[in-house]
Amino acid sequence: MSMLKSSVGRKLTMAVTGAILVLFILGHVLGNMSIFVGPEGINAYAVHLRDLGPLLWVVRLVMLVVFVLHVWFGIQLTLENRAARPVDYQQKKNLVTTFAAKTMIVSGLVLLAFVIYHVLHFTLHVGVDNVDQLAKAYMGEHFDVYTMVVTGFGKAINVLVYVAAMILLFFHVSHGFQSFLQTLGLSNECVQPKYQAVGKFLALVVSIGFISIPVLIMVGIVKL
């Protein structure tokens, strides 16, 4: 039985890649908090990341593969699941499932669009004003991430997109966290409610962490 054909095999792949994505966003939100230290904080963090050199590229490559697998199987499994009930109920009452669980594909696809937008924006600097000036603005030789982020969130539309995407991230992770533990065979009826609570809490902390940056910039607490 092939791991990439069977239902449970593909679910395990979803779970492993989902768990790696959760670890990634945890690291990401922690790293981003350095913006509250000021320009030196996040710029120094960015320089440290770049100093990793080839290792950074290995991490990026792994994340790309993880992300593509997660998205690919997510779409494939969802399509199969829809096909498994060709005629729908006239009346169907769900008893325990959550809004987050029912909308995984929606939150997932919006996150996919968001990740593309986000990488174009902050990694590839598409639509960033004065890129040439920023390029050597930090200590005369490094890219000034701080200024880019603060000016980027001067635009209301960017703030809106980030806040909306992070609300969907909350939903995705609030179901996803307990889901990957269940899928990886680590759950039972005693720990399942605890996983659900921890997942919601973690999702809340992460999304509030991410949201705090554009919001605090917008209200002028974090500024140039």
Add this chain to the structure above:
Amino acid sequence: MSEKTMNLTLYVWRQANAKAPGKMERYEAKGISPDMSFLEMLDVTNEQLIKQGIEPIVFDHDCREGICGMCSQVINGVPHGPEELVTVCQLHMRRFNDGDTIFIEPWRSKAFPIEKDLMVDRGAFDRIMQAYGYTSITCGGAPDANDHPIPKWQLDRAMDAAECIGCGACVAACPNASGMLFTAAKVAHLNMLPQGKPEGARRVKAMIAAHDLEGFGNCTNHYECEAACPKGVKTAFISYLNKELIKALPKGAQD
């Protein structure tokens, strides 16, 4: 004192055969006693329909005591209806009120084609069982009472899984029409016992493969199956199934 009876409005799925399109039809069920089971209510309704020259409603049933797993109806949107931990045959009309409107539909899943009205073909479950829902070990004569080679709690756990009566409510309830709770229950009750363990790796692979072949959906952990299961089979067994598969993956055909 004369017994109080109820009059109900039923909306029932009528479908001539597997290929025909179906639709909900409205019927009145008159003079229903609260002491009747849901199936008895349908029996009475069918007699009333026959008198009106209408073809009676076809529905599955056998034991009528909650153990065979034949009765299978989605009542007001919930497989086996509003009462927790019972099958349709053990649901009683006292759970309803005079004047109620009740929607009755079959299990809906590609893997369970509708044969007629509320009756579906659950052969898919049989084929999952044929794939490895057994053990090829012979264990000799009957052992002494209370003689068991695994601790009691482990035995109880296997018995919790073995409670599954194969009714298919888990599939009916699942937003993805997945048969994972049934498959998990069957794998767990054998793999947890000493007689089933030696073939555990082969069993979990074979039964999941058979499940997938039938056109069931994939589990995305909504846990609706557990809420609908008349026997209280827990989704913890699905987690166990996944763990058994992880352990089995590195094993080759010779194991």
